[in-house]
Amino acid sequence: MNFKKVFSFSLLLLIAGASAVFASEEGGVAHSAATTFLWIAVILIAAKIASLVEKIGQPAVLGELVMGVILGNLFLLGLHIFEPIKNDSIIAFLSELGVVILLFQIGLESNIEKMKKVGVRAFLVACVGVVVPFALGVYLVGPLFLPGADFNSYLFIGATLTATSVGITARVFQDLKKLQTKEAQIVLGAAVIDDVLGLIILAVVSAMVTAGGVGIGVISWITAKSVLFLVSSIVVGQLVAPRLGKLFAKINTGSGMKFTLAISFGLFFAFLAQKIGLAPIVGAFAAGLVLDPVHFKYFKDAKVVRDIRGAVEGADERTKKNVEEAIEPHSHRHVEDLVEPVGLFLIPIFFVMTGMTVKLDVLFDVPILLVALGITVVAFVGKIVSGLVAGKVNKYIVGFGMIPRGEVGLIFAMMGKSLGVISDEIFSAIVIMVILSTLLTPPILAWLIKRDDKKIA
Numbered sequence: 001m002n003f004k005k006v007f008s009f010s011l012l013l014l015i016a017g018a019s020a021v022f023a024s025e026e027g028g029v030a031h032s033a034a035t036t037f038l039w040i041a042v043i044l045i046a047a048k049i050a051s052l053v054e055k056i057g058q059p060a061v062l063g064e065l066v067m068g069v070i071l072g073n074l075f076l077l078g079l080h081i082f083e084p085i086k087n088d089s090i091i092a093f094l095s096e097l098g099v100v101i102l103l104f105q106i107g108l109e110s111n112i113e114k115m116k117k118v119g120v121r122a123f124l125v126a127c128v129g130v131v132v133p134f135a136l137g138v139y140l141v142g143p144l145f146l147p148g149a150d151f152n153s154y155l156f157i158g159a160t161l162t163a164t165s166v167g168i169t170a171r172v173f174q175d176l177k178k179l180q181t182k183e184a185q186i187v188l189g190a191a192v193i194d195d196v197l198g199l200i201i202l203a204v205v206s207a208m209v210t211a212g213g214v215g216i217g218v219i220s221w222i223t224a225k226s227v228l229f230l231v232s233s234i235v236v237g238q239l240v241a242p243r244l245g246k247l248f249a250k251i252n253t254g255s256g257m258k259f260t261l262a263i264s265f266g267l268f269f270a271f272l273a274q275k276i277g278l279a280p281i282v283g284a285f286a287a288g289l290v291l292d293p294v295h296f297k298y299f300k301d302a303k304v305v306r307d308i309r310g311a312v313e314g315a316d317e318r319t320k321k322n323v324e325e326a327i328e329p330h331s332h333r334h335v336e337d338l339v340e341p342v343g344l345f346l347i348p349i350f351f352v353m354t355g356m357t358v359k360l361d362v363l364f365d366v367p368i369l370l371v372a373l374g375i376t377v378v379a380f381v382g383k384i385v386s387g388l389v390a391g392k393v394n395k396y397i398v399g400f401g402m403i404p405r406g407e408v409g410l411i412f413a414m415m416g417k418s419l420g421v422i423s424d425e426i427f428s429a430i431v432i433m434v435i436l437s438t439l440l441t442p443p444i445l446a447w448l449i450k451r452d453d454k455k456i457a
Contacts, residue, residue: 036090040349043085046071047348061165062438064348065410065431068355076361086356095353098346099411103281104266105343106195107288108336122189124389129190129402130197133161133382141378145371146426153426155205156416160430161379162201163408164194165438169401172445182393187401190386195285195408200226202412203273203282209419229276230286233269237290241265259338262291279415291335354410357417358431359424372429376436379405397448404441405434 050063071082085091135158142154169191173184203226248261266287273283380403387399413430416422422430 035084036088039085039088039091040094042082043091043349043352044345047352050352058439058442061351062435064351065355065435068352069358069360069431070355071352072356072358073360082356085353091349091353094346095350098343098348098350099414100266100270100280100284101339101343102347102350103199103411104263104270104284104288105336105339107266107285108291108339109288119186119189121389121391122186123193125186125190125386125398125402126193126197128389129164129194129383129386130162130201132385133379134158134201136378136382137161137375141375145374149423149426150421152205152209152419152421153416153423155208156412156419156421157375157426157430159198159201159205160405160409160412160416161375161382162194162198163405163412164191164198164383164402165404165408169404169441169445172442172449173401176446176449178449183390183397183401186390186393186398190398190402194402196230198408198412199279199282199285200230202415203229203279206279206415206419209416209421225276226282229273229282233272233283233286234290237265237269237287241290255338258335262335262339263342265291281411351410354414355431357414357424358428360428365425368425368429371425372432375429376433379403379433379437394448394452397445397452400441400445400448403437405437409434409437 046067047060047064050067051060053063053066054060072086074081075083137158137160138154141161142149142151142157146153146157169187170179173179173181173187178184179188207225244261244265248257251257266284269283269287269290270280271283273286274280383402384396384399386402387395387397390398409430413422413427413434417427
């Protein structure tokens with residue numbers, strides 16, 4: 001790690017921030033827009049500096065979150081330079097758009113075919129990994145650590161504890177070359193189902209808070225509406241998407257049209273979800289599940305892939321295999337690759353802004369720290385027990401593999417905060433839980449896997 005480079009970037013960050021402050025003091029609409037441009041640059045630079053945590057084996061999201069916490073709490077040291085960012089409506093919108101893009105990407109990577117292939121054990125692990133943490137959050141963490149708080153707050157704490165960040169666990173298995181083990185397949189399959197169940201719970205809880213009722217009839221209707229939306233979105237989307245692809249390909253078969261169709265599809269589904277009272281991220285996730293490379297078979301890159309395959313049709317098997325390996329990324333990942341740059345721009349804004357909402361002065365209160373630690377313990381226990389139904393595999397690897405909350409847990413907490421049922425104190429405690437589950441799981445999981453290897457050897 002080059003400290004001089006880090007220092008240079010930090011200096012650049014401070015200069016940019018100072019320039020923004022100077023610009024804002026001059027006033028005027030033009031200066032206001034220019035200041036926002038500078039703030040966006042500051043956030044993106046800060047996010048990139050934060051990615052240094054990857055050098056010590058930690059996911060970039062952890063660094064972005066911590067960077068946001070640092071920038072958002074410099075006022076405690078008498079530095080108010082970054083405070084205007086918190087009240088910038090344009091950056092707030094970009095942050096919201098970032099989380100929609102994030103869930104759209106997760107949906108793209110969690111395709112329906114992959115979900116169909118996961119076994120019964122993965123489904124059981126997912127169910128236990130959602131039900132147990134949710135119940136513990138609502139009926140144990142809430143009443144025990146936050147007595148007197150609104151029941152809606154307990155519901156959102158429970159919803160937050162259901163989340164699993166598959167990206168963090170997958171990275172550990174990948175680094176250790178264990179992606180093909182039974183434990184890894186169960187965890188990754190369960191995490192996909194976990195995402196769907198968690199989003200349904202989020203939709204139900206959000207709608208319950210908005211509707212102001214928790215009766216059985218209301219819960220049943222919201223649950224039915226959530227399931228109906230996801231199912232109908234997938235069914236109707238699979239029927240409509242190929243036809244849309246064919247129609248728009250007649251106008252233009254380039255990557256620009258393919259990108260426009262994909263991103264518009266995601267945003268439209270987010271709009272539909274919002275209209276029927278669900279979270280926009282639920283719609284974005286459903287849209288990602290629907291889209292598949294086959295829906296874009298009329299576009300230029302897909303035609304090139306077909307032409308290449310046709311050209312080697314009569315070749316020997318080795319040649320065919322080499323060609324297939326070469327074109328595989330282009331034939332299956334092109335939609336994800338097109339959307340990725342948008343995510344690289346918007347998603348860090350969401351996480352840095354999320355970190356900036358954490359108030360460290362609240363954590364100076366010992367009771368709040370105890371709440372954070374209590375939530376963290378329950379967060380670990382609630383997922384570890386899911387490994388008990390994983391069958392004849394290393395149950396600890398499966399259980400600990402389900403622990404990281406990462407970006408999904410933060411999204412749930414932010415939803416509760418935006419609805420006014422998660423206070424600053426509770427939100428800060430949840431962020432600490434997310435940081436600890438994200439930070440502690442990779443080394444623990446790596447140790448368990450290596451210990452398992454030694455036993456086999």
